[in-house]
Amino acid sequence: MRTMQTVIESMAGQLAGVPGVVGVALGGSRARGEHRPESDWDLGVYYRGAPDLDALRELAGPGVEVAGPGAWGPWVDGGAWLEVDGTAVDWILRDLDRVGRVWTDCRAGRYEVGIQAGHPLGFWSPCYPGELALGRILADPSGELAALQAELTEYPEPLRAALTASTWEAEFLLAGAAKGAARADTLYVALCLSRAVGILVQALHADARRWCLNEKGAFDVAAGLPAAPAGFGPRARRLLAAPGGTREELTATVADARTLVADTVAALRACPEA
Template sequence: MAVRLAEVPGVRGVMLGGSRARGEHRPESDWDLGVYYRGDLDLAALGALAGPDVEVAGPGGWGPWVNGGAWLRVDGVAVDWILRDLDRVERVWEDCRAGRYEVGVQPGHPLGFWSPCYPGEVALGQVLADPAGELTALRAAASVYPEPLREALVAGAWEAEFLVAGAAKGAARADSLYVSLCLSRAFGVLVQALFAADRRWCLNEKGALAAAELLPSAPAGFGERVRTLLGAPGTTAAALTATVSAARALIEETRAALSS
């Protein structure tokens, strides 16, 4: 399939991504194929390859960052095609090398889509088809985590303290939704910083906490403390205030560990 995808006009290469590329998959895990293209992509040719019962979403069809693709069933197995604009991926990679990143709104990513995911996918993926060697070269470069990006993401942990200050105001009003949103994002920001501190690519929210709690900069009990705070933040002003207080302590402890 990867070889046939690479023959579609506009496609430059195909990578295996997700848990199967990293050897972390379960029997029911999907097969994720990153379809990297430049310029105009022949959607009709992609549709012909996918088959008559499969809808192919063109660039932008699935949102500004995930872009587009298709969901297939091959011999009863789920296979996902995920479009990636290689020109854009390379621009994001240059930003990461300079210590710049952005977080965009994207359906399916409740904490937002963090732009370093693009080079991270290449670094952690497996090249399946690469006629011009472009993906292979980019993968080799992205295998070394950029120090400027590491510094920027670790420094970005300041946002967690800003969020917990806002959560305290919401707690006084017994605003459970606002408190939960603030704390979820605060811990998500810390997870990104913990990954960066260990020079590891964080691709999305799924499974990120379980991995982050094992990293050397994570405070003792980090994962369990986060799960407890998010699992039962409370419904009254008093309960929410206690949760926010405990969250503030964990955030301060994590930031101190990141700066040591």
């Protein structure tokens, strides 16, 4: 009787044989051992140049749409959504050369935050190397994925410094949110709050030298990291769950948020770097 593990391993080998595909890595919660029984199987399909879409479509089978590079947006290249034995299997295209360029930027303390469908707080470019760092390589005929993964074992200190310093934007956002609160502009205030908390989450991950891949589950992890100030989780949850609808309620929420940001910044500065 075949298991999903053997199905996935066989599929990865077939994907690696598609012209243009360099290798395949298992990502997401299953790679990290944090999955639930219903969790998807996420396969990062690393390619160079352009993958053979016709070959990918043939492998995917009838009725499955395979999206080429760029079809899903500027950062999540494309791929396919399959169902195998009642289980969701996602192919996610990744341009290996672009991953390498982003890794070079990360080592120099540079990163981008781009607009991408499915990423309400934006796509943070360090996700690219982070995915491979935390992934499990399933097929790698040339050894390129393994070589790059070996470089990713140590979180780059310049990236850590850049992301922990990015908390200035959270402070800036909440200064603007205070003006929005005075106008009872609930949407603007809510957006500022969510992005400010998202920035703190990224900074806390970086301070702990942990790759933060996306918004899913990142908040709960951040709340338990060493630099998180006392009560970070409950405090942030209250802010996001009910910011309010009146000028008075929104103003009080923004004031609490500014205190949380200040406490987090102070904790990050006090946290030892070594």
